[in-house]
Amino acid sequence: xxxxxxxxxxxxxxxxxxxxxxxxxxxxxxxxxxxxxxxxxxxxxxxxxxxxxxxxxxxxxxxxxxxxxxxxxxxxxxxxxxxxxxxxxxxxxxxxxxxxxxxxxxxxxxxxxxxxxxxxxxxxxxxxxxxxxxxxxxxxxxxxxxxxxxxx
Numbered sequence: 001x002x003x004x005x006x007x008x009x010x011x012x013x014x015x016x017x018x019x020x021x022x023x024x025x026x027x028x029x030x031x032x033x034x035x036x037x038x039x040x041x042x043x044x045x046x047x048x049x050x051x052x053x054x055x056x057x058x059x060x061x062x063x064x065x066x067x068x069x070x071x072x073x074x075x076x077x078x079x080x081x082x083x084x085x086x087x088x089x090x091x092x093x094x095x096x097x098x099x100x101x102x103x104x105x106x107x108x109x110x111x112x113x114x115x116x117x118x119x120x121x122x123x124x125x126x127x128x129x130x131x132x133x134x135x136x137x138x139x140x141x142x143x144x145x146x147x148x149x150x151x152x
Contacts, residue, residue, distance in 0.1 A: 003112070003113065004110060004111065004112045005110070005111050005112075005113070005132065006108065006109070006110050007108075007109050007132050007135070007136055008106060008107065008108045008109070009106075009109075009136045009137070009139075009140055010100065010105070010106050010107075011104060011106075011107055011139070011140045011143050012104050012147065013104070013105060013143040013146070013147035014099070014103055014105065014147065015075060015076070015097045015098075015099040015105045016075060017143050017146055017147050017150075018095075018097050018139070018143045019075040019095075019097055020146075021139055021142050021143045021146065022078055022095050022139060023048065023071070023074070023075075025040070025069065026038055026040050026049055031138060032134045032138055033134070033138070034057055034134065035054065035055075035056055035134075036056060036057050036062065037053075037054065037055040038052060038053075038054055039052065039054075040052050041066070044071065046071075048069070048071055049069060050068060050069055051067070051068050051069075051083065052066065052067055052069065053065075053066045053084075054066070054067070063085070063086055063087045063088070064085065065084060065085035065086070065087075065088055065091055066082065066084040066085065067081065067082055067083065067091065068080060068081050068083050073096075075097065076096065076098075077094060077096045077097065078094065078095045079092075079093065079094035079095075080092065080093060080094070085116075086116075087115060087116055087117070088113060088114065088115060088116065089114045089116045090113060090114035091112075091113050091114075092111070092112045093109065093110050093111035093112065093135075094109075094110050095108070096108040096110075107139065107140075109132065109135045109136055111131065111132075111135070113131075
């Protein structure tokens with residue numbers, strides 16, 4: 001059974017910048033530490049990555065999965081569903097962006113994950129922690145660094 005994990009973080013960057021960071025999927029390997037390979041298999045009419053294959057390494061092991069992206073909520077959100085994977089039977093999720101009055105953005109990350117093979121609870125929790133870190137902490141670092149480079 002798939003479990004949903006929801007986390008939020010406030011990023012000191014405009015909504016537009018946060019959305020740009022997560023929607024430039026083919027660049028994830030540049031700023032997501034455990035991302036080994038990103039291959040765009042298909043693009044939509046606006047040339048955005050639609051179907052993307054990923055290879056990720058962690059705990060001395062690699063995993064591969066393919067996601068289909070949905071941009072219908074852009075720029076306030078981005079979602080995806082897994083269409084293939086070696087260890088996961090489900091890896092569906094979304095980002096939602098809410099602009100705050102000070103120009104920052106609250107980012108909400110949702111992920112429903114289901115493993116093909118059961119793992120001990122502590123291993124599963126560690127894997128969830130790594131995914132959430134890349135999804136939020138690394139996003140926060142990247143978006144804030146890019147926002148700081150923009151002229152005032």
